[in-house]
Amino acid sequence: MDIDTLVRGLVNGSLYALVAVSFNILYRPTNVFNFAQGELVMLGAMVFASASTLMGLPWIGALAVALVAVGILGLIEERIAVAPVLAKSQHNTGWVITTLAVSLIISNLVGRVWGPDPIMVEPPPLLSTQTLDWTGIQINSYQIALIIVTFVMVLAIERVYRTRHGKAVLATAEDREAALLRGIDPAKLSRWSFFLGGAFAGLTGVLAAPILYASTALGPSLLLKGFAAAAVGSIGNNRGALIAGYLIGLTEAIGASVLSPGYQEAVIFVLVLTLLLLKPHGLFGRPFTRTV
Amino acid sequence: MPFSAAFDLRGDGSIDRRSLLRTAARLGAAAAGASLASPLFGGDARAAGEAVKIGWVRPTTGRLVTSFAPLYLGGGIAVDEINQAGGILGRPISKFEEDDEASPAKEPAIVRKLHEAEVNFAVGPTGSSQSLASLAATTRAKIIQSTYAAAAEAGDGKRYPYHYQLMYNTDQQGQVCANYMVKNLGIKKVGILQESTAFGEQATTSTKAALKALGIDPVSVQVYPITAPDLSAYVRNLQKEGAEGVIAWIANVPNAAMIFNTMKTLKWFPPVTGHSGLFLPALFELVPPDAIKNVFATYYRNFTWTDQQKPGERQVALAKKLLAIPEAKGYEVNVASSPYYDFVYLLKAAVEQAKSFEVDKVKQALDSTRNFPGLVGNLSFTPDNHCGIDIKDVVLASVASGQDPQAMGSFRERAPGQ
Amino acid sequence: MASTAPSPTRMRYLPVVAQLAFAAAALSVPFFLSGGSYLLYVATQLGVYVVAAIGLNLLAGYVGQVSLGHAAFLAIGAYATALLTVDHQWSFWAAAVVGIVLSAGLGVLMALPSFRLTTWYFAFITLAFALVFEKMIVEWRGLTKGFAGVIGVPPPQFFGFELGQKALYWLVAGTAIVCFLIVRNMVKSRFGRGFVAVRDTPAAALAAGASPQRLKMLGFIVAAAFAGIAGAFFAVQKTVVTPDDFTADFSIFFLLTVVLGGLGTLWGPVFGALVFFLIPELLHGLESWRMLVYGCILLVLMLFAPQGLVGALNAGVRRLTARPRGAPGAAAATSAAAPVAHPPIAGAALAVEGLKKRFGGVAALDDVAVRAGPGTCCAIVGPNGSGKTTLLNVVGGFYERDEGTVQIDGRETRGMSAQAVAGLGLGRTFQTPRLLNDLSIVDNVLLGAFTRERAWLPEIVLRLPRARREAAALRAEALGYLDFVGIADRAEDLASEVPHGQQRLVEIARALMGGARLLMLDEPAAGLSMVELDKLEQLISRIRDLGATVVIVEHHLDLVASIASHVIVLDRGRVLAAGAPSEVFADPAVQRAYMGERAVQGAPAS
């Protein structure tokens, strides 16, 4: 194993961590795990690619378009596929099917609109995907930026949960009924979180695009690895997700270099399954424990 | 047979609404266990007239539509030309379209539909895996067919007596690439990069054999799944294992783009040779020019130019026609080199020689074809050898030359020394 | 027995008639089609899907294990069959058996994570597995021939004759019918009740002595074996087996099929497969919109008819045929009937000493002792949060204790699982009744007999005489218990339709059905009307007088005083007082615990 492998693991791990955090954002007030999250990430990349390459918007403008568009889509998903299910019962798991249905709808619609060919996306100005040979480590400025941005974004999201709104989300996650009795409206927080989580997924897509291309194939693989990171890092725990994202990214990279690259998924699967069997609530404990 | 046709197709390929309803009614009746279907509907399919039905197996849905569907344009042009000129033995050709979604899993069902519609000739499917899956069934059904399959085994007349391969196969491509790497460039450390498809499998096997004949073992063989979102690990492995030249069996642009971009990221530009799929101009949009300077792909001599030699008249005529078809845009190379144009004309010639549409008579005529002047080269068959291409007609051409005005979409500059 | 018939005979035979008619229709399809026709091909394929969907429905619908990786099971069956017949010239039958065994083996492996993971974690893991498996088929080229797949699978031979398309269809359709019957017979047996208990109320399963692990394992093995069978047929029907056939999408598709048809309904997978796989064949032109249309259908269905097509149909039929129901007074009427005789019960003594249990830093039980002998009733009272239910849970094996001994009939229960403790003759009811809402009252009672049934799975599946005799005898016994507790007239109603008070009685009948010799009742009187209270009091006295040991946690002190010979008062995990009810209730400390300091001074002496 060499340093290149580590770099690759960190870069991909950053993406997995971001997807995991976007899962957590939605999960916290609703206890819903969005099976369409991968497609939201993919859509972020596609919208961004269209806005920047095809419509010629500047990087930051295209980013804004992508975030708002995917955020709104997340909100729509919440309205049509999640809220009605949860309205029947908080313990209804019908959302597994409805979010899966949304995932089918998005991926097929996107396939019709954009076609199957990937679109190449340029990194933002000042950054480049040209490899620097930096004391023997092959890394490029975009990769460095991505790793830094991941840390910044995770910390920023953690800051959001220090606001009164964010605390209310945590409160809802911990004890929904108690939150109701404090005048907190979980429906509003759920909408807010789906918008935020959608936008964050869109951002993840935008960040992933210069490395993985904007393509319809982006969804499923990021969905699973993002889930793996979220689950291993304990659902709802963003710092856990960050660490688990890197753990998975590195395991994947090392697995690819030691075995064949074709075994990447299998290696992660075995790792995640083993960890979950040992610790069903992830490495960083259950976020909220309550003895009833 | 009670149900002769699943659907009657109009000339424009759309489905006649009444026939759709009729089919729906039949299925409904069958599901309910009613027996009224066959006497009521049995007779009308034949009334479609004297047209010769040619099965047209191509994806109209699925992820490979954009790259596979245009390959049939040449065949379509041939059909139109023949129909305008009075058809085959006075009978017009009609295309019997079936969507295979470019999925091998769909082929057996499609062959059954063809068989049921009494279709004796078929164009497609495209793709080696799809073709081999289809051949397993068409051989039983005795359907004379030409697929877009580079697998060498598809040209085995003993195994697939009703299939005619009108394109260079993987053995020929492997030989051309290996010879170029070793003899022209003098490279001894050759790496192979292969997509995980039947085509990739076959091509790698052929390449290894060809290299072996030159006394060389590849330094590395990397096999990637075509759906992988990230191919950089495979390229890095090639570089790490010391490859100085890469024989790359990549049949789709996105994969190619990822690979060449990774090479650019790594600032590693070994000579690369591969399949004609690399010629697609879509690649130019995804990859900067300097990343593909050293990339060459197999092609037909007739469609290449050198300083001394320009493409022939018939080839130029087809190229011009293709430039006028919007769907062909960006796929001219693959359309031009697709076997379907030549196959339709070859079929016409064989039927006219046999003076019959009967499968076995047409087969006999095909098996005795010598030096049929196809666009891609002179085609010859024997009962055992159904690969019609002569290796002399196969050359390597520069990928970058696609941006040269001389290319006209369909042509490429022959690699030096070919 | 109840005076009204549980349901009209006509209704009972309707399903059988429907099943026969459907089977006849399915088997007659080839008479209307030619051997080589595309329609027959599609019909055969449909049969293959139905076989797999029936298995998945058993797993996802009845056992409640949502698997998004079902394609892997099919793939194993299909690849084993294809590779062994093509490369090794095995006969189809031998190859298919290998495929089924391998698939069932994978089922065993897949079952293991389901023991520890919650439903949707597990769903995700299975989805990941489907994706990995898809990749691995391609990756293990040496074995699977990579992307190109295995081509030219020969048709099955039967005594040297090659089976034609029609014969193959009959084989597949016949198998589908057999699979349907197997699942039908299974879900109507103790296994079906166990499955539903594992799915909806694991605590009830444990209390009935049913092991969730074993039941889950059984569900996985059956579902995987069915998928293996389907895979084997898939290979010969398609003649080509490629990785493309078994994508993760296909797995999701399968689950959608079952959900669409109606999870946990017998006909759900059949209708689901019909609709899912036949509609696109009919609407050929819509092919490219298919997934989109499915996505929309699924969304709409989940929101408006979460029980699927068959579920919606059933609900409609139920609404139409529902007979008018008497007011709650009807229950009171039955109580007037003469008590039903019942053979004596050999009670099991309970002896608890020095029991300690802490949650986090809080002592929930601190040095608690309880003694109760056969034919007596011991009551445990105390304010909310004093540890009463915790005590029951520790004795029942639901919680592990920190210290102390618990003996049932002299046997120490330390380290025993809940279902093992139940095996010693402990039956219990829960504070909120844990009934299986989707099953009838009599089925709920029958769940209690889970560990008593002797018939083996094959006997049940084949409906051999012993299994049928046993089922009939147990059913009669269950009806007897319902009669005993006084609600025989509701035997065929769904548990969810029965009022709260009667649900408690069902739980008692279930405990008795399980051969309970030590009965622990957790607040049986909560929420009962006065009339129901009287009935309950009589019932408990009778059970006690038959010889059973009764331990009751109760707030109705009048009820306690009239049936219990011994009372233990818990307060914040400690025994505050113990003794005869009259003494204990006169104890100032007890009154203080109940009504506060001042009450003690001015309180009447009970």
Add this chain to the structure above:
Amino acid sequence: MADKLLSVETVDVGYGHVGVIENLSLAVPKGAVVALVGRNGAGKSTLLRAVSGLLTPSKGRIVFDGRDIGRAKPHAIVDAGLLHVAEGRRLFRSQTVDDNLELGAYGTSLSKADFAGRVERVHELFPILKEKRHDLAGALSGGQQQMLAIAQAMMRDPKLLMLDEPSLGLSPLLVDQVFAAILSLRGSGTTILLVEQLVERALEIADAAYVMQNGRVIANGPAAEIAKSEALKTAYMAV
């Protein structure tokens, strides 16, 4: 009696098919402390849950401060000034004491100064909360948690405070503290509906009382009279 702040009129409430409360009526006058007593399972908590909007009555009206809130959402009822401190000290245990107090004011448009004023007021009422302000709520003792739960409700300056079993699981000393707090709330004019199992204590501080049994009110009147009534004994300790 003064104006009714809350009136529950012929209400039926249940879970699914199961009815718990039948045809129940009850009134809480402005500024009064009303005790609701009865045995476990009598339906007291269910009634409070219906009033605070967690359950929707299938029949009848619930009028608060002149508005029918029978079908209003819980947060709207809270916004109207009706706070329900649920049984079992339902706090946000993984957040600090201060955070819990802040959440008590969630959705209000208090200025920073007003917010600080409210915090100061509850700190005066429950000094321990100031001392432990940075501790996690889950780390507090039972009594402290109960105080925090009440304090959280006080952050909104409620018109009506419903307390469900505030003494549950507390030691006698802590019970005294909690009752002292309730008395001081009463002194400050907050209207209180109190569900309490320590009947005597509850009736002692209450102005009026209702006795519930099996989902019905079987007696009501001034607390002192109820304390002596037969109905109470039947309902509560009928031995």
